Amino acid sequence: MNSGPATDPENLEFRNIRMSKTPAILWFRNDLRIEDNPALFAARESGHPVIPVFILDDNIEHAPGGANRWWLHHSLASLASDLEKAGVKLILRRGDSKKVLHGLVDETQASQVFWNRRYHNSQIEIDKALKSELTDHGVSVETFNGNLLREPWEVKTGSGGSYRVYTPFWKSLRAMGPARNEPLPRIRKINSPDAAPKSDKLTSWRLLPSKPDWASEFPTEWTPGEQGARDRLNDFLNEPVAHYSDGRNRPDFDYTSKLSPHLAFGEISPTKIWHVTQDRIASGEITQSSAEKFLSEIAWREFSYNLLFYNHQMPTTPLRSEFANYPWRNDEQALVAWQKGQTGYPIIDAGMRQLWRTGWMHNRVRMIVASFLIKDMLINWQDGAEWFWDTLVDADLANNSASWQWVAGCGADAAPYFRIFNPVTQGEKFDPNGDYVRKYVPELAKMPAKYIHAPWKAPQEILEKANVSLGKNYQKPFLDHSQARQRALDGYAKIRQN
Secondary structure: OOOOOOHHHOOOOOOOOOOOOOOOEEEEEOOOOOOOOHHHHHHOOOOOOOOEEEEEOOOOOOOOOHHHHHHHHHHHHHHHHHHHOOOOOOEEEEHHHHHHHHHHHHHHHHOOOEEEEEOOOOHHHHHHHHHHHHHHHOEEEEEOOOOOEEEEEEOOOOOOOOOOOOHHHHHHHHHHHOOOOOOOOOOOOOOOOOOOOOOOHHHHOOOOOOOOOOOOHHHOOOOOOHHHHHHHHHHHOOHHHHHHHOOOOOOOOOOOOOOHHHHHOOOOHHHHHHHHHHHHOOOOOOOOHHHHHHHHHHHHHHHHHHHHHOOOOOOOOOOOOOHHHHHOOOOOOHHHHHHHOOOOOOHHHHHHHHHHOOOOOOHHHHHHHHHHHHHHHHOOOHHHHHHHHOOOOOOOOOHHHHHHHHHHHOOOOOOOOOOOHHHHHHHHHHHOHHHHHHOOOOOOOOEEEEEEEOHHOOHHHHHOOOOOOOOEEOOOOOOOOOHHHHHHHHHHHHHHHO
């Protein structure tokens, strides 16, 4: 496998490449960008006219959820525009990816196919089969690392195994640095075939919701596409990164990068993020200490992909086998209350409503709501992961699975099971003035900070002054945290005995 092509950035646009008449196919997947894209660069440098294609395969395992599909529509529109400016048309096809790609090769008589690698077993098997079949028919296939700082098999323990604990993984990855010494440059000119193959219209895929349009607020929060990703990174490094180490835990402040959906769709590479951040450190624009925590979160994504690569069952099966016997409760009514943000615990409800309104949730609040679902409500972490998969614009199989298992205590390097977040004290600590709750739970907008995270403790006159009627315009807590905590610990004790 190729690790990536060499490059001469100064002469990228003007190099005289000897052209071949047979086209090369570039298969876009979760790498929707034209800068620092090794597969695109190699296809462009091959001397063949390039046919870029994106295939929407609804029958694959872990197909995109609803919020993901909203982002995908806009990201593909952005990519198509960027490619058109570079001289080629993005071809859209829908169906079984293997059949579609084989058909496109036959239709165009392409002699080469390029793609960036994927890391879940179901994806790997598709790619391996395709590579073997195409090679047998005389088609050259080249694959690259376009979405990780390092391949999973490159970051090894001292004994040669894969890491199961994050901190030593991060230390090892930090010492190694990215595989590419600098990001590959933005491609500005791509040679196109004389005639482009037929393409679906993006609107015909109906990726955007309607009747109802539950994503109506998404455009005010997000700018999908490569330019949006670059702007988001620059805005973050211009100021919020200085507050990131501590401020990232405050949902009432805007101190997170919000790069996660851009990374999930490959609109920006982690290599680009790493080098831009390091350049800012070198120029004195930001400090090493302020950037360190940010880069460590990029490394958590890498760690999640390593776990996924070596533990293909991670999206559906606890990595710690004893948790397969945990006494989960099957309570559909409680699950729906959690999904809708109607639990009676303000920080939980604020987080779940932020998710529904914006397709995203602050990371600290993700941990709080996940702990509440798993350990207070005793609902299986898989149900939470499934809801996040459908409602997050940044839904990412590796991150989603690893993070839910971390909170549940059943994954690699997991939080101890007995670490059970108290939703009231978490709210008081990380949203001390109640501004986050007020934004997403308007029923409590007039509650004073002293009581906003536990309105049931407020005197009646305070509730009346704030126009809060518990059980009417804002629900009472449907469980007692202290009792629920003990119930969760009892369940943990039970599986430890078995």
